[in-house]
Amino acid sequence: MKNSTGTDRTITAKWRPATQAVRAGTWRSEQGETSEALFLTSGYTYDSAETVAARFAGEATGMQYSRFQNPTVAMLEERIAAMEGAEACKVQASGMAAMTSALLCMLSAGDHVVMGRAAFGSCRWIMNNVLNRFGITHTAIDGRDNDAWERAIQPNTKVFFFETPANPTMDIVDMEHVAKLAQAHGITTIVDNAFATSVLQRPLEFGIDIVAYSATKLMDGQGRVLAGAICGSDAWINGVLSPFQRNTGPICSPFNAWVVLKGLETLDLRAHRQSENALKVGAFVEGRVAQVLHPGLPSFAQHNLAAKQMDAFGPIFSFVVDGGREKAFAVLNALELIDISNNIGDSKSLACHPASTTHNNMGPEGRAEMGIGEGMIRLNVGLEDPQDLIEDLDRAFAKAGL
Numbered sequence: 123m124k125n126s127t128g129t130d131r132t133i134t135a136k137w138r139p140a141t142q143a144v145r146a147g148t149w150r151s152e153q154g155e156t157s158e159a160l161f162l163t164s165g166y167t168y169d170s171a172e173t174v175a176a177r178f179a180g181e182a183t184g185m186q187y188s189r190f191q192n193p194t195v196a197m198l199e200e201r202i203a204a205m206e207g208a209e210a211c212k213v214q215a216s217g218m219a220a221m222t223s224a225l226l227c228m229l230s231a232g233d234h235v236v237m238g239r240a241a242f243g244s245c246r247w248i249m250n251n252v253l254n255r256f257g258i259t260h261t262a263i264d265g266r267d268n269d270a271w272e273r274a275i276q277p278n279t280k281v282f283f284f285e286t287p288a289n290p291t292m293d294i295v296d297m298e299h300v301a302k303l304a305q306a307h308g309i310t311t312i313v314d315n316a317f318a319t320s321v322l323q324r325p326l327e328f329g330i331d332i333v334a335y336s337a338t339k340l341m342d343g344q345g346r347v348l349a350g351a352i353c354g355s356d357a358w359i360n361g362v363l364s365p366f367q368r369n370t371g372p373i374c375s376p377f378n379a380w381v382v383l384k385g386l387e388t389l390d391l392r393a394h395r396q397s398e399n400a401l402k403v404g405a406f407v408e409g410r411v412a413q414v415l416h417p418g419l420p421s422f423a424q425h426n427l428a429a430k431q432m433d434a435f436g437p438i439f440s441f442v443v444d445g446g447r448e449k450a451f452a453v454l455n456a457l458e459l460i461d462i463s464n465n466i467g468d469s470k471s472l473a474c475h476p477a478s479t480t481h482n483n484m485g486p487e488g489r490a491e492m493g494i495g496e497g498m499i500r501l502n503v504g505l506e507d508p509q510d511l512i513e514d515l516d517r518a519f520a521k522a523g524l
């Protein structure tokens with residue numbers, strides 16, 4: 123059932139996600155170790171020349187080189203695929219390696235992409251500075267507007283690409299609607315699911331084709347390593363992405379894969395507890411500032427859609443203070459417990475000012491279009507006692523004169 127050549131997926135597929143998070147993709151070596159082994163090796167040896175020839179000919183399975191496969195990396199891929207309910211998964215060196223590979227492995231000169239404009243800054247950078255150089259155009263739309271997706275379709279549109287919830291305004295995209303529209307036009311849908319993970323939201327259940335991740339965020343969850351992941355059909359992952367990835371090399375280090383494997387064992391616990399904490403902190407902040415953007419609060423315009431798509435609302439939300447950058451900085455500088463940091467998904471609570479950090483390079487006009495003002499602060503709520511977080515914010519608001 124569990125040995126060094128992989129696990130019996132007919133058994134692991136039957137398990138519920140919390141079980142898969144701890145058990146799926148555990149390959150045991152002949153030593154019978156309990157914890158997943160860390161295979162820090164770049165190459166492999168073979169008992170005969172025929173064995174390696176058969177592997178290179180694709181006639182036998184087995185390791186060849188760690189740019190192609192590695193047992194620790196393969197364990198992580200199996201575990202993420204099981205949790206996602208996907209046929210297959212490949213992991214990458216970072217979230218951006220995942221996004222870049224997912225796009226580049228299937229787009230050609232002359233193709234067109236429709237992108238939800240509330241996208242991670244580097245995803246927008248790829249569209250504007252990489253894909254455009256190869257004759258791949260895109261249209262950035264307000265992903266919340268169902269009709270905007272249809273209006274943006276061109277005869278050469280190949281991909282719909284979006285995040286939901288999206289950074290930092292927490293925009294929600296109606297996945298069922300967008301997936302149906304894409305299917306009717308032969309368009310591939312890619313969702314960046316980093317803010318939620320499969321524990322909170324499973325895009326494939328809404329008809330999405332490909333789910334891409336920064337595993338750096340909630341999956342590791344403890345701010346240790348960078349990693350990325352892409353899930354999809356067996357035919358697409360193994361037929362389209364895998365040859366691209368093994369030849370271009372954006373692969374995940376076995377060490378980082380091992381850290382994420384261990385992170386996944388507690389993902390269900392962390393994602394739900396951090397979501398609970400974020401709701402408590404969000405409810406407190408709502409009474410104190412001009413505006414709160416938290417999909418879990420009834421005041422959020424797309425609360426019902428978020429509730430339909432998500433099991434819980436995640437650790438991240440944003441809020442807006444009156445007084446622009448000066449007041450936002452005053453709040454950040456007055457925090458004693460919550461760290462100023464632009465990372466998210468960490469078990470430590472982190473706060474950042476998107477306009478001067480994560481969304482600095484898009485300029486004032488780009489930010490205005492996305493609704494990112496100078497008074498906005500994004501909060502990642504961690505595993506601390508939420509009462510301590512509330513007291514920290516309360517004190518910081520008071521010190522900033524709010």
Ligand SMILES: *Cc1c(COP(=O)(O)O)cnc(C)c1O
Nearest residue numbers: 216217218242316336338348349
């Ligand atoms: C962080 C992040 C990325 C990029 O991931 P890295 O692991 O930092 O490369 C992409 N998309 C979203 C939504 C993110 O939060």
